[in-house]
């Protein structure tokens with residue numbers, strides 16, 4: 372048995388839990404929108420054609436914000452195509468995903484869906500093929516109460532109240548050569564700054580996100596952030612980070628340690644932003660919007676034959692996650708929480724069918740992937756303040772990141788309860804975790820659950836949706852509080 376220990380002390384406060392850490396992402400990509408959130412004619416569809424089975428799962432997942440409509444899709448999107456009478460909406464080629472976009476769902480439907488799901492919409496504007504004017508028009512259409520052509524067009528479409536979208540992404544992954552209209556850092560920095568400045572003339576209180584690098588592996592990573600922020604520092608609030616991980620060449624040990632890379636990513640971007648702030652003699656701090664993160668078997672997608680036709684809502688990026696993927700996702704969530712002082716928004720990419728925690732069959736069932744569970748539990752139980760925990764535990768050698776601790780953990784605390792979230796990365800043995808809770812005035816472990824099992828590659832399916840799910844952990848002892856974490860597991864330990 373591996374041995375580990377950690378101390379909980381409410382004095383070691385990182386920051387309040389940011390509810391926006393539990394954001395997700397709905398892109399017009401594959402079956403995320405069509406037959407994902409929206410499927411008129413489905414047995415569970417409501418009067419707007421939204422699948423209520425998916426709405427219920429979205430609520431259970433505990434989603435706070437949803438980024439929309441892309442992703443790569445946004446860089447060729449004309450938002451006007453998706454508003455007004457449906458029979459007049461054009462069908463268009465979507466170059467990002469080589470699909471046909473029907474525009475049956477647009478911004479008004481999306482916001483209506485958000486209200487039903489109880490989530491906050493987060494909008495991205497197209498800075499690929501379009502620019503300042505289209506961004507301003509969309510903002511006015513969404514947020515201006517009434518009395519202008521654009522606001523009155525929204526009202527005529529049935530949305531009397533403004534959508535009141537607070538958070539806006541200034542484009543998407545503009546450093547990526549795959550992005551329609553991708554740009555150099557100087558080109559994008561100028562455009563983002565001028566777009567932000569103009570948007571603030573409509574509403575100075577908007578929260579604006581500049582595009583960071585599309586991954587920390589990009590050749591321009593670091594230099595891109597520095598240049599873009601040099602242009603935009605005064606007019607944006609966040610710089611974005613995107614990261615996807617997968618198990619490569621059967622190297623499970625490195626994969627389970629992928630949060631180490633996310634940790635490095637966050638620290639590097641924060642340091643770069645602070646460097647620019649120092650150069651500009653600014654007291655303002657730029658936060659991080661980690662608005663795309665997940666496990667994604669990207670190499671399988673890249674190795675697949677490119678599409679030759681232009682289908683509507685094809686099956687794209689439909690990864691079926693196993694237990695180890697869920698543990699990796701849990702590790703990434705722990706890292707996001709540990710950095711709550713800097714990462715003030717995040718979006719699991721994506722919500723339904725496309726690299727998603729929720730899967731659907733067209734006309735049929737909806738079910739939870741393995742990755743649903745760590746997200747839902749973290750969203751449900753993380754409350755109050757994030758506490759810094761510095762576990763002592765053995766480490767192991769990984770090909771990708773060198774020595775990595777076997778235990779990765781964080782805790783949150785409010786007057787009612789304290790919760791520890793932890794993954795055991797060991798593949799060989801369980802881990803006995805001692806929790807020193809003396810500073811909590813005698814709180815004891817009242818509940819412990821674990822997501823684990825004999826087969827780390829076990830998956831959930833429509834026929835067997837509960838195969839991988841959290842179960843009560845019976846291995847709890849008191850004085851001192853001790854919990855045994857199974858190998859390759861995601862764990863939630865509640866003290867009260």
Ligand code: AHR
Pocket residue numbers: 398441442443444543544585663720721
């Ligand atoms: O989430 C899938 C894609 O990944 C997004 O469209 C893009 O922004 C990223 O490269």
